[in-house]
Amino acid sequence: MERVLKALRQIVGTDQAIRVDEPMSRHTTFGVGGPADIFIDAAADELKDILNLLSEEKFPFTVIGNGSNLLVSDKGIRGAVICIGKRMSGIEVRDGDGVADISAASGALLPIVARRACENGLTGLEFATQIPGTIGGAVYMNAGAFGGDMSDSVVSVTAVDMNGTEKKYTADQIGFDYRTSIFSKNKEIITGAVLHLRRDDPEQIKARAAAIREKREKSQPVGKRSAGSTFRKLGDGDTPEAMTPAWKLVQEAGMGDARVGGACVSPKHSGFVINDGEATASDIYNLISQIIEQVKLKTGVTLEPEVKIIGTF
Ligand SMILES: Cc1cc2nc3c(=O)[nH]c(=O)nc-3n(C[C@H](O)[C@H](O)[C@H](O)COP(=O)(O)OP(=O)(O)OC[C@H]3O[C@@H](n4cnc5c(N)ncnc54)[C@H](O)[C@@H]3O)c2cc1C
Incomplete structure (x- = not known):
């Protein structure tokens, strides 16, 4: 482990981005979970070298986003945790005619992306204003609520495979389904997504988001430590x-x-x-x-x- 740690510190410039025995309770919305042997707060330009090193050293690793859908054991996580978060969280709005694309790095938080959409008069992410995941976690899970989900707006996703090779997926290749995507099968790290959103009146977008927030606050334990719905819904409904x-x-x-x-x-x-x-x-x-x-x-x-x-x- 010391050799891996030393090499990781050479790849990752910032000292605080690598932590040893990091309590996972700090990185999960349940607020539980024992220590990760090595915790890496990764940046996009470091991912390839990190993955190459870990695979050369046969050092196991786990990928997380904002830890909002995770239950981590009290015994913690052996090996490395690669956290895709703050250091990979850029958001860019690209205007079109009546539409616009939001290009978000995978560590960007969904509520922040949804707020940027609303501020720019773009509809399609109202469902997401209170889902505390990252764009990567939301694509992985096809996060959704109140009639909307990520598959409605995601037009492409970038990822890196275990060798650090960059991949690009179009919407039809992502295998979106109820709370799942191809990334649950492919062991790849999502690095970003492009979301295609329609223009609408910002006041109406705000009103729809507020109505969803109100419904959620009435029916769900908002403010309590959870990981959202604990269980999957059942059956073969179309939605x-x-x-x-x-x-x-x-x-x-x-x-x-x-x-x-x-x-x-x-x-x-x-x-x-x-x-x-x-x-x-x-x-x-x-x-x-x-x-x-x-x-x-x-x-x-x-x-x-x-x-x-x-x-x-
Ligand atoms: C209060 C609350 C409300 C919630 N409401 C909803 C809701 O309405 N609808 C809903 O769908 N979910 C909801 N959730 C669950 C959760 O927010 C979503 O599943 C979210 O998409 C998880 O994102 P994350 O970044 O936290 O992922 P994590 O929990 O960190 O990880 C989830 C999975 O995604 C993988 N993953 C994460 N990032 C990447 C990446 N960059 N590349 C590859 N794999 C990755 C992880 O390996 C893991 O398997 C809620 C959770 C909470 C706490």
Whole structure:
């Protein structure tokens, strides 16, 4: 590890961008997770060298964005964590006739990109104003809410493969589907995306975003530590809205007020497991496991976590 660390420090100019034994609780919205052996806050021009080094050294690594869809074990993450965040967060608006493209680096935060769209009178990202992910994480997950998702506006994505080779994907090559994309199968790092948005009256865009925010605040545990919806919806509906929401099954199974340690099912929305105080990752994991078990027992349905579980439990 010392050799890898020394070489990484030569690649990454900024001292604070490489940290040893970095608590992952600082990088997840659940606020839990033990230490990553090496944490790298990566910049675009360093990625190729970082990937080459880690693959030469056969040093395992995990890619994260803003950690808003992650449950990281209390034991932490062995190897390196490559965080695509602040150091890769440029946003550029390119005007067209009645439309415009927003080109965002993958570490740009979705709510900031959505706000830039709104300020520029561009519609299509109103759904995203309160989704606390990065553009990379949102493309990876095809993040969406209230009738919209990333597939509506993303026209191209750039990525690097494990050898640091740059790749470009057009919309039809991204394999967008309900909360997934080709990047869940390809082990590649998304470096940026271009979003194609239509012009509209900024006041109307603001009003639509505010209406969505209000709906969210009424129905979801906004302000509590979570990773958004804990479970995937079920069924083959054409749209997420036509699928069966997990919260119904959680309630049917009598798990609407379940708790393990500091983790509980949100009293406001049974589809959210929240860290209600001093939860450990194990509390959250054990609660998720108990819910899956009880839902299977009482309804015959197997719930699948939407949250990505990292490390050993
Ligand atoms: C309060 C709250 C509300 C939420 N509401 C919604 C919602 O309405 N709709 C919704 O869809 N989600 C929602 N989420 C979940 C989450 O915000 C999204 O899934 C988001 O897209 C995750 O982005 P991230 O950058 O945090 O990714 P992370 O959580 O860091 O990672 C998620 C996955 O993406 C991969 N990944 C991340 N960045 C990259 C990259 N650059 N290249 C390759 N792989 C990458 C990771 O390896 C991991 O597998 C919510 C979460 C919270 C906490």
